[in-house]
Amino acid sequence: MTVPKSHPRYQSLHIRERLVSGVASGIASQVGLIAHGRGEAFDYLIGERTTGSAMHATEAAVAMLASARNPVISVNGNVAALVPGEIVELGRILDAKIEINLFYRTEERVCTIANHLHEHGASEVFGEYPDPDSTLPLDHPRSLVCEEGIGSADVVLVPLEDGDRCQALVDMGKSVIAIDLNPLSRTAQTATITIVDNVVRTIPAMIKIARQMKDPPSDRLDEIVSQYDNRETLMAAIEEICGAYSEKSGEF
Ligand code: ATP
Numbered sequence: 001m002t003v004p005k006s007h008p009r010y011q012s013l014h015i016r017e018r019l020v021s022g023v024a025s026g027i028a029s030q031v032g033l034i035a036h037g038r039g040e041a042f043d044y045l046i047g048e049r050t051t052g053s054a055m056h057a058t059e060a061a062v063a064m065l066a067s068a069r070n071p072v073i074s075v076n077g078n079v080a081a082l083v084p085g086e087i088v089e090l091g092r093i094l095d096a097k098i099e100i101n102l103f104y105r106t107e108e109r110v111c112t113i114a115n116h117l118h119e120h121g122a123s124e125v126f127g128e129y130p131d132p133d134s135t136l137p138l139d140h141p142r143s144l145v146c147e148e149g150i151g152s153a154d155v156v157l158v159p160l161e162d163g164d165r166c167q168a169l170v171d172m173g174k175s176v177i178a179i180d181l182n183p184l185s186r187t188a189q190t191a192t193i194t195i196v197d198n199v200v201r202t203i204p205a206m207i208k209i210a211r212q213m214k215d216p217p218s219d220r221l222d223e224i225v226s227q228y229d230n231r232e233t234l235m236a237a238i239e240e241i242c243g244a245y246s247e248k249s250g251e252f
Contacts, residue, residue: 022081
């Protein structure tokens, strides 16, 4: 059944439908649906909107990507199902590479996601042929990376990450930008910049900011990045969730 636009929860149900069809076409995994459910719960508490702290983190993230030497956007099944065209567009504006990196990796799924991204305009997608000499120190398939991509990246954007890999990337000296609706997750706590927002809102917001930031002086970008404090921003995100929660409970 197609959700009617008049439904009060249209947006949220529409996103669910996109993920369900992503599973049907082999892009997303069934487990990805459960991860999405956890995200939805936090999104509900946030009020399904972009908070001030998320916008602040998003600006710093775009500045960091724009000033990176080799920025890479890491894509998993949920991201490919939810924002494929937006990821390609962001990569194009910021001159960032796109690399598929999956926890539940099968070669068929990697190929399906790569084709899906190509259909949405990607000219080059890394991740189908990882380099055996360039693995991350992890004992699961997220260790498989391309040297030209994540292997040599200085900044990695990891929408919907798992904490292990985020920690491994940070330990390797890379800057990690995470998009995670849960400000308490290991990923959120470990990343260099954590955007506590839904990828379906964050990636379009990043595109908008990246367009506005086109060709800024590099010292201005460095200033934005150096003034950013992730711990402070996460605290603000938690306060905003608590505030939205007490506002909601006050409505009863
Ligand atoms: P960690 O290992 O970092 O503690 P976890 O085990 O909670 O994380 P997963 O089960 O892999 O992580 O869940 C993925 C994370 O992605 C969750 O924290 C969830 O809140 C978040 N998430 C899910 N969907 C979205 C979305 N659309 N936008 C942003 N974040 C999302």
